[in-house]
Amino acid sequence: xxxxVASWLAAMAAxxxxxxxxxxxxxxxxxxxxxGQVGGVSSLADTPLADxxxxxxxxxxxxxxxxxxxxxxxxxxxxxxxxxxxxxxxGTVIPAGEFTATVETKxxxxxxxxxxxxxxxxxxxxxxxxxxxxxxxDPDQDTRTVNVLPEKSGTVLFRTADGENGxxxxxxxxxxxxxxxxxxxxxxxLTIALAAIGLSLIFGTTGLTNFSHGELVTLGALTTYFFxxxxxxxxxxxxxxxxxxxxxxxxxxxxxxxxxxRKRGTxxxxxxxxxxxxxxxxxxxxxxxxxxxxxxFNAYAGQAGIQxxxxxxxxxxxxxxxxxxxxxxxxxxxxxxTRSGKAxxxxxxxxxxxxxxxxxxxxxxxxxxxYGAGLAALxxxxxxxxxxxNWFQGFQILLLTFAGVTLGGLGTAFGAIVGSLIVGxxxxxxxxxxxxxxxxxxxxxxxxxxxxxxxxxxxxxxxxVG
Amino acid sequence: MDWGNILGQSITQGLGxxxVIYALAAIGLNVHFGYxxxLNFGQxxxxxxxxxxxAVTIVVLELPLFVGVVIGLLAAVALALLLGIPxxxxxxxxxxxxxxxxxxxxRLLVRSVTLRxxxxxxxxxxxxxxxxxxxxxxxxxxELGPVRLSQNDLWVVVVGWTLVALSCLLVWLLMRSPWGRVxxxxxxxxxxxxxxxxxxxxxxxxxxxxxxxxxxxxxxIFAVGFQSVQPDSYATDLTFFAYAVLILGGAGRVxxxxxGAVVFWFLLVFIDGTLAQLVQNGTITxxxxxxxxxxxxWILGLSLxxxxxxxxxxxxxxxxxLALxxx
Numbered sequence: 001x002x003x004x005v006a007s008w009l010a011a012m013a014a015x016x017x018x019x020x021x022x023x024x025x026x027x028x029x030x031x032x033x034x035x036g037q038v039g040g041v042s043s044l045a046d047t048p049l050a051d052x053x054x055x056x057x058x059x060x061x062x063x064x065x066x067x068x069x070x071x072x073x074x075x076x077x078x079x080x081x082x083x084x085x086x087x088x089x090x091g092t093v094i095p096a097g098e099f100t101a102t103v104e105t106k107x108x109x110x111x112x113x114x115x116x117x118x119x120x121x122x123x124x125x126x127x128x129x130x131x132x133x134x135x136x137x138d139p140d141q142d143t144r145t146v147n148v149l150p151e152k153s154g155t156v157l158f159r160t161a162d163g164e165n166g167x168x169x170x171x172x173x174x175x176x177x178x179x180x181x182x183x184x185x186x187x188x189x190l191t192i193a194l195a196a197i198g199l200s201l202i203f204g205t206t207g208l209t210n211f212s213h214g215e216l217v218t219l220g221a222l223t224t225y226f227f228x229x230x231x232x233x234x235x236x237x238x239x240x241x242x243x244x245x246x247x248x249x250x251x252x253x254x255x256x257x258x259x260x261x262r263k264r265g266t267x268x269x270x271x272x273x274x275x276x277x278x279x280x281x282x283x284x285x286x287x288x289x290x291x292x293x294x295x296x297f298n299a300y301a302g303q304a305g306i307q308x309x310x311x312x313x314x315x316x317x318x319x320x321x322x323x324x325x326x327x328x329x330x331x332x333x334x335x336x337x338t339r340s341g342k343a344x345x346x347x348x349x350x351x352x353x354x355x356x357x358x359x360x361x362x363x364x365x366x367x368x369x370x371y372g373a374g375l376a377a378l379x380x381x382x383x384x385x386x387x388x389x390n391w392f393q394g395f396q397i398l399l400l401t402f403a404g405v406t407l408g409g410l411g412t413a414f415g416a417i418v419g420s421l422i423v424g425x426x427x428x429x430x431x432x433x434x435x436x437x438x439x440x441x442x443x444x445x446x447x448x449x450x451x452x453x454x455x456x457x458x459x460x461x462x463x464x465v466g
Numbered sequence: 467m468d469w470g471n472i473l474g475q476s477i478t479q480g481l482g483x484x485x486v487i488y489a490l491a492a493i494g495l496n497v498h499f500g501y502x503x504x505l506n507f508g509q510x511x512x513x514x515x516x517x518x519x520x521a522v523t524i525v526v527l528e529l530p531l532f533v534g535v536v537i538g539l540l541a542a543v544a545l546a547l548l549l550g551i552p553x554x555x556x557x558x559x560x561x562x563x564x565x566x567x568x569x570x571x572x573r574l575l576v577r578s579v580t581l582r583x584x585x586x587x588x589x590x591x592x593x594x595x596x597x598x599x600x601x602x603x604x605x606x607x608x609e610l611g612p613v614r615l616s617q618n619d620l621w622v623v624v625v626g627w628t629l630v631a632l633s634c635l636l637v638w639l640l641m642r643s644p645w646g647r648v649x650x651x652x653x654x655x656x657x658x659x660x661x662x663x664x665x666x667x668x669x670x671x672x673x674x675x676x677x678x679x680x681x682x683x684x685x686x687i688f689a690v691g692f693q694s695v696q697p698d699s700y701a702t703d704l705t706f707f708a709y710a711v712l713i714l715g716g717a718g719r720v721x722x723x724x725x726g727a728v729v730f731w732f733l734l735v736f737i738d739g740t741l742a743q744l745v746q747n748g749t750i751t752x753x754x755x756x757x758x759x760x761x762x763x764w765i766l767g768l769s770l771x772x773x774x775x776x777x778x779x780x781x782x783x784x785x786x787x788l789a790l791x792x793x
Contacts, residue, residue: 274771281771438580
């Protein structure tokens with residue numbers, strides 16, 4: 001008994017040291033994010049410029065309130081308050097919640113509030129002051145948090161919709177609503193599909209059911225937030241950098257953790273449990289550095305929609321859909337036409353045979369990880385365009401991703417795409433009959449029913465299920 | 467540093483209500499994962515149906531406590547059948563995905579506004595444990611050195627540890643019976659068992675039901691111990707914690723989950739208290755007081771990884787006996 005415990009303690013101690021290194025690497029991006037944010041606020045406030053009032057551009061938060069047809073709305077009340085301690089130019093610290101301001105929109109729908117200093121502010125729209133027949137598209141989103149850089153202006157927009165209680169589709173014909181929901185669902189399905197490809201390919205090539213895949217999705221959104229709202233890069237550039245960074249971090253994660261486990265001969269079930277632990281670790285590292293609030297990207301928050309026939313789509317959603325489709329096509333091309341893509345499919349079929357026929361299995365797996373993580377990051381960014389950034393968003397959609405992957409057939413990339421699109425559309429369209437809060441229940445139920453009828457999924461093959 | 471206070475709280479929690487709940491949840495998981503090799507990631511669902519079964523029976527149907535317990539147990543059996551029928555013929559990771567999805571379905575349903583009249587929405591159901599406490603023989607709390615338990619907690623803990631002891635006895639008896647040998651053989655090599663003419667599917671189903679019912683006992687203690695049921699207490703984190711408890715103590719060992727639960731909660735509260743004091747002292751400056759709770763999840767996640775990699779058999783386990791890769 002005693003030597004056993006001793007060996008266990010020794011192994012624990014050694015392992016803590018080693019794995020802290022891994023956790024450190026994977027967590028590097030959000031870690032840098034938070035320290036950059038804190039450092040940015042205080043150091044800029046301390047610069048000599050801040051004492052010279054004439055040289056200081058105003059720090060402010062502003063926005064414009066429009067109805068669904070993009071006509072401005074006047075006399076809407078908004079309340080602004082600081083949600084963290086901010087430092088004003090004279091160096092006085094204003095504790096969180098101490099700064100408050102109320103503002104009304106002007107005739108052109110615009111509003112602006114000068115702020116004492118950079119930091120995080122929350123803006124609440126008084127929905128009672130909106131004109132009759134108009135409400136927020138998402139009634140729960142009447143408060144938004146914005147990160148304002150010193151001497152810069154932050155923008156806060158609220159998406160409005162017809163109908164007092166929002167839910168922009170209320171009061172329209174069932175056919176129109178179904179069309180609208182199908183389009184919304186397709187976009188959501190594309191988002192899940194991007195996340196699902198990595199999950200499915202990694203499962204196919206290594207057998208790992210990766211419960212920390214959602215954290216790759218979150219990481220994409222967090223790094224984009226970091227590069228766009230804190231570093232100050234233009235949004236598109238920030239998103240591109242984030243996808244690259246996350247892809248590389250995925251490769252690093254594979255090399256540092258999963259590759260080593262595979263080499264040690266750790267079983268797939270053990271790796272599954274490891275991925276759960278890794279997921280918990282990452283989520284709470286994100287929470288530690290990012291905080292518990294949902295924050296919006298400064299760019300494109302609450303964009304007004306464009307009416308296309310019966311369907312209302314925001315321009316950002318259309319761009320996001322095009323980007324998603326482009327990436328999915330590129331993935332298909334990679335899988336079908338390139339050496340490493342074909343090799344990855346060969347490994348999915350039979351790793352030993354693939355290795356025997358001269359494929360460098362570990363290299364291909366590492367590449368799968370890089371692409372999978374990059375696509376997952378893109379999924380996180382697109383998801384956050386409409387839903388904001390938070391620390392557990394990836395975990396929130398992880399089960400839906402699993403549903404998509406299982407529906408299409410575990411381990412097949414094309415199955416993952418098809419399955420995810422079905423899950424996405426079904427979730428949205430199901431709100432025609434079930435309350436929106438229960439829409440995910442339907443998707444998860446379908447997952448279970450599919451397993452009853454066709455356990456190998458839509459595109460899966462029988463022998464994979466065993 | 468007030469070590470006395472920290473130690474006292476840690477010991478109290480290590481023997482307290484939470485340790486009982488997780489011990490019971492992990493004993494159930496032990497039957498699933500440790501002995502049969504089933505990857506049930508929906509243990510939170512079993513606790514939830516039991517707790518809600520009890521609470522709804524007492525508050526909404528206005529029936530006595532024991533009816534609530536019976537309904538809770540029946541709900542757990544029904545859930546096991548519901549989960550097992552579609553998935554037990556499939557590979558292990560399918561069961562993992564389906565069970566985690568089912569637990570989430572249950573949580574989303576009980577917290578929905580639509581069913582608020584029955585399950586109380588996100589506020590849950592409160593104040594239904596009076597009958598349970600009316601059976602309590604204790605007229606005062608317990609103060610034994612650093613360990614302090616209120617009158618009600620004492621009753622909950624006594625009932626809880628009795629249930630733990632009975633569950634352990636049951637598992638011990640089951641696992642040394644011929645039935646237990648078949649179950650363990652399924653964990654080691656399913657096909658071998660099948661070739662001996664055993665119906666693997668039925669054995670797995672029985673194991674799923676027994677483990678689920680044992681876990682549901684934890685749900686009852688959760689409900690009466692806190693005198694409320696809330697949907698978000700039964701999120702996937704609960705299942706993950708129970709796995710950490712099981713693997714720490716030693717899967718496939720009768721006392722593994724019990725030892726795991728005590729050590730787990732002792733360490734968690736100890737680390738929490740120490741960190742909180744260090745932060746208040748100003749010794750640690752890079753953590754805020756409200757972030758201490760987050761740091762303990764880092765430790766939890768990290769230790770789950772490390773245990774699984776370097777010591778998958780936990781404190782008590784025997785690596786040779788336990789083929790963790792069992793399907």
